[in-house]
Amino acid sequence: MKNCKSCGKTVSEDSKLCLSCGASVGEDQITEEEMAASELRQEQIEEKPSKKLFKKKTLIITAVLVFIIITSAVAAIIHKSPKELYLLSEYKTYQNYKEEWTNKYGNSIEFQEKMMKQPSSSDMTLSGSVEMDSLGNNPDFEMIQELLSQISFTANTEQDPISKQGHYKLALNVEKENALDMEMFQSKDKLGLKVPVLYEKFFYLNFVEYGEFMRMIDPLYEGPETLEVSDLKWQDLKLTEKEQKYIQKRYAIFLLDRLEGENFKVQRGVEYKHEGETMKLREVTLKLSASETKNLVNDFMDQIIEDNKLHSMIVNRAQKVAKATAMTDDVDVLDTKEMKRQLINRLKDAKNEMKDISFPNGFSSTLLINKSEQVIDRKVTMAVGGNSDQVNMNVNSKNIPYGNDQIFKEFSVALSPEKDEDSQVMFQVTNDVAVNKDTRAENLKASFMYEEYGESEEIKFAMKSDINGENGGKQNIIRHFNLNFAGGDLSDMPSAFKGTIKQESDLNLKKDYSNRKFEVKLGLEGDLDSGTVTVKLDSKTKLKDKADLPDLELDSGEGLSVVNISDNEMYKIQEEVGTNLMELGVKYGLIPEDMYQFDIYDEASYDGYYQFEDKHSDDKF
Numbered sequence: 001m002k003n004c005k006s007c008g009k010t011v012s013e014d015s016k017l018c019l020s021c022g023a024s025v026g027e028d029q030i031t032e033e034e035m036a037a038s039e040l041r042q043e044q045i046e047e048k049p050s051k052k053l054f055k056k057k058t059l060i061i062t063a064v065l066v067f068i069i070i071t072s073a074v075a076a077i078i079h080k081s082p083k084e085l086y087l088l089s090e091y092k093t094y095q096n097y098k099e100e101w102t103n104k105y106g107n108s109i110e111f112q113e114k115m116m117k118q119p120s121s122s123d124m125t126l127s128g129s130v131e132m133d134s135l136g137n138n139p140d141f142e143m144i145q146e147l148l149s150q151i152s153f154t155a156n157t158e159q160d161p162i163s164k165q166g167h168y169k170l171a172l173n174v175e176k177e178n179a180l181d182m183e184m185f186q187s188k189d190k191l192g193l194k195v196p197v198l199y200e201k202f203f204y205l206n207f208v209e210y211g212e213f214m215r216m217i218d219p220l221y222e223g224p225e226t227l228e229v230s231d232l233k234w235q236d237l238k239l240t241e242k243e244q245k246y247i248q249k250r251y252a253i254f255l256l257d258r259l260e261g262e263n264f265k266v267q268r269g270v271e272y273k274h275e276g277e278t279m280k281l282r283e284v285t286l287k288l289s290a291s292e293t294k295n296l297v298n299d300f301m302d303q304i305i306e307d308n309k310l311h312s313m314i315v316n317r318a319q320k321v322a323k324a325t326a327m328t329d330d331v332d333v334l335d336t337k338e339m340k341r342q343l344i345n346r347l348k349d350a351k352n353e354m355k356d357i358s359f360p361n362g363f364s365s366t367l368l369i370n371k372s373e374q375v376i377d378r379k380v381t382m383a384v385g386g387n388s389d390q391v392n393m394n395v396n397s398k399n400i401p402y403g404n405d406q407i408f409k410e411f412s413v414a415l416s417p418e419k420d421e422d423s424q425v426m427f428q429v430t431n432d433v434a435v436n437k438d439t440r441a442e443n444l445k446a447s448f449m450y451e452e453y454g455e456s457e458e459i460k461f462a463m464k465s466d467i468n469g470e471n472g473g474k475q476n477i478i479r480h481f482n483l484n485f486a487g488g489d490l491s492d493m494p495s496a497f498k499g500t501i502k503q504e505s506d507l508n509l510k511k512d513y514s515n516r517k518f519e520v521k522l523g524l525e526g527d528l529d530s531g532t533v534t535v536k537l538d539s540k541t542k543l544k545d546k547a548d549l550p551d552l553e554l555d556s557g558e559g560l561s562v563v564n565i566s567d568n569e570m571y572k573i574q575e576e577v578g579t580n581l582m583e584l585g586v587k588y589g590l591i592p593e594d595m596y597q598f599d600i601y602d603e604a605s606y607d608g609y610y611q612f613e614d615k616h617s618d619d620k621f
Helices: 032-078 082-115 138-150 205-218 242-257 290-305 308-324 334-357 489-493 567-587 604-614
Strands: 120-132 151-160 165-174 178-187 189-195 202-207 265-275 277-288 363-369 375-384 391-402 406-417 424-436 437-451 455-469 474-486 496-508 512-523 532-541 558-561
Touching: 082 242, 082 265, 082 277, 082 363, 082 496, 082 532, 120 138, 138 151, 202 205, 202 334, 242 290, 242 308, 277 290, 290 334, 290 363, 308 334
Parallel strands: 202 558
Antiparallel strands: 120 151, 120 532, 151 165, 165 178, 178 189, 189 202, 265 277, 277 363, 363 375, 375 391, 391 406, 406 424, 424 437, 437 455, 455 474, 474 496, 496 512, 512 532
């Protein structure tokens, strides 16, 4: 082995040329193969830098193109027209509110929807007490107060929305002992009710006998002859995703077409201060003249009048509601074409009535938006006038993020007549929210004020809430609230209500259950009296694969059909119910014993009692 004198690479002893650089390494004759190998190697050496150069150029061109695309996109975003910026900000803000709503209530809504689709069982207990300072020394009230503290209501429900069947038990308990209970059932073809302490059998109604039953109550009844169990569900009334997209697209295009670019203006770098913090925002304003506002409203009404798909959505839901409320004999309700015709006529009448309405100051909407196109502050002003009167309206909403995961929300509406500066109606609600992991603190305030001719009435409500736990999962909530009345006719009411709400909730969509506990303490404060009302509610709901419904054999003597009871049977039933009701009243001290001294089972005593009543009936009036 030897080394090339030119490049220093190792070459074999019999080689005449260096295969690395092509230089001669010996004096012997160079073979054709060696020469060819040398040329090939030289070509490869020359090709390498060419390929590297090509790759570098390609990367540079690609980078330039990417930079141009990104720059163009950013420029397009930064330089959106005022019209595009206004509409996009409103849309993004709406989406943000929708997401917040879903995060807060989505699981609860989903659980309720599942209850409408599959069997479930529920248990609920309601109890409470009353304490009034002015009645503390009243023996009668003390007895009632003690009784109320011992009373509780319980409800047990077993229902199957698929088969349209349900079984319900309601009970009034005194010291946890059943004092009065009621049992009710519903199937596809009948409805039944039983109050065992008053009468031992079920009273039931076959739905096909509904008309006959109603004529027993009202001989002039002319309604449906058959009662149908409502299968109306919330899902039947909700807009489908397809319907929502249709409405959004149709009316978004309408606004884009009707609102001109010159109606919008934008101002950048506007300073906005809240709680000592300053933000740089963009201010986008939409202004319409009186005639432009009037034309927009008329065009919008035309858009609705011509919207056949929207008419179908409304009529379809109206028919379902009508059928659910037993309006099946109404031909107009069942006739889709007739309902659409009536709907269109009413819309046209509404448009004609609006001819006398004017918008003297036009319409103005000002948005202050951040870098994410979220509306921080919104102000809307307009005036609506009739033949002689004009009402000015101002609407304001805020959604201001600040501090460390805090947000301030506000919504207010002010109405005032043009010719009376001393009169106005004002409604305002604010909520200051602070979020920290799975805890949230809210400070909500609301007020309603009415002022006229120098006199005013005002209602103020404030509530502070401490919320621990995830939305739609396990949560413990404590709320402290105050409700105050001031001025005018409200002066006759207690000056203030204040209290506490304690709430425990445990909702699990995977395990199909929802448990909730509420305790509400309401304190009453007034010049004449004060006291406390306490209400407790405990509910447990479980979704099931199959409902545990009892087999009620009503035809075997367990029940009585309300349309087949004879007059003689009805008299005996009334007599037994009256006796049992009287015994119940005496047992719990609601009826004095001296009013019930005769033998309740002695028919002669009854006769004597009724004769006494007849004899002295004139003395009662």
